[in-house]
Amino acid sequence: MIKLGRYNDLEVVREVEFGIYVSDGEGVEILMPKRYVPEGTVVGNNLRCFVYQDSEARLIATTERPYVQVGEFASLQVNAVNEVGAFADWGTSKELLIPHREQAREMEVGHRYVIYVYVDEMSGRIVGTARLERYLDNVPAPFEANEEVEILVWKPTPLGYKVIINNSHTGLIYRNQIFRPVHIGERLRAWVRSVRDDEKIDLSLQPMGYRNVIDSAEAQLLRSLHLHGGFLSLTDHSEPAEIAELLQMSKKNFKRAVGALYKQQRIKLEADGIRLVE
Incomplete structure (x- = not known):
């Protein structure tokens, strides 16, 4: 069964001047225009295709790789706005329509929005929405602490x-x-x-638990030292904001990581900063 707005594994069943036809093996054939056909493709090949609709609502197969499929969320940039709605780049040659009624606020060209992609039941077309709440799961969360x-x-x-x-x-x-x-x-x-x-x-944004946090902080501190030529002008007296900007960690975790790496003799503490021991 062909899945609209999703990837499908389809077989090439015939060639025509303007492209090829691919099939799901159940009698449904879809055109893949010539510009999307990989070089060397012959009848009998299997292709991973994305299936969408053209402007006349005909199913089209493409080897383009969209940023998001039906049933998924993604951040998309709006390229045009008119009386119908906003049109966003989602990685295919045909832009994604976000109708005005599906905009949480009026969208502007050049701005990015988090969008959910779905098939509209009334029109049968693939569209996007910024009204996300009704597409999010309200059942008990299947997650565990530190997952x-x-x-x-x-x-x-x-x-x-x-x-x-x-x-x-x-x-x-x-x-x-x-x-x-x-x-x-x-x-x-x-x-x-x-x-x-x-x-x-x-x-x-960090793994939980003392050891996990420190391991992560140590690795980040070492990475930053390597990126900055083996020296960072940070000390116990540095401001928390300065540490957070440079290392993306709290001052508390910075001090713990420094202590751990110093004990391992992987860094030296100098008056004006930290030096990597080679």
Whole structure:
């Protein structure tokens, strides 16, 4: 069965002057225009195709790789706006329509928005929406403390940033737990801090537990030393904001990492900073 707005593994069944036809083996044939056909393709080959609709609602197969499929969330840039809605670049030659009714606020050209892609039941067309709440899972979260997840940064809140976890649930990263710049639409690794009694999920950008935190901080400090020629002008007296900007960690974790690496004789402490021991 052909899945609209998704990748499909399809067989090349015939060639025509303007492209090829691919099939799911159940009698459905779809045109792949010539410009998308990989060089050397012959009848009998299997191709991984993305299936969408052209302007006349005909199914089209392409070897283009969209940034997002139906049923997924992504950050997309709006390239045009008219009376129908906004049109966003989603990685195919035909831009994704986001109707005005599906915009949380009026969209502007050149701006990026977190979008969910779905098939509209009325028109049968692939469209996007910025009204995400109804597409997020409200069932009890299947996550455990310290579980590693993928997040998509959704929007700022007074407490921090609301994020989408593993393309299904929402969670929160508290502002005082963020030690690096975070951008709307960015995909990041995160760790579950806790699933509260009200099923809300708190997250961290660092693994939980003393040893995990220190291991992560040590690795980050060593990476930064290598990037800066083996020396960092940071000391116990450095401001927390300066440490966070350079190392994306708290001053507390910085001091712990420095202590651990000093004991391992991997760094030297100087009056004006830290030097890597080669």
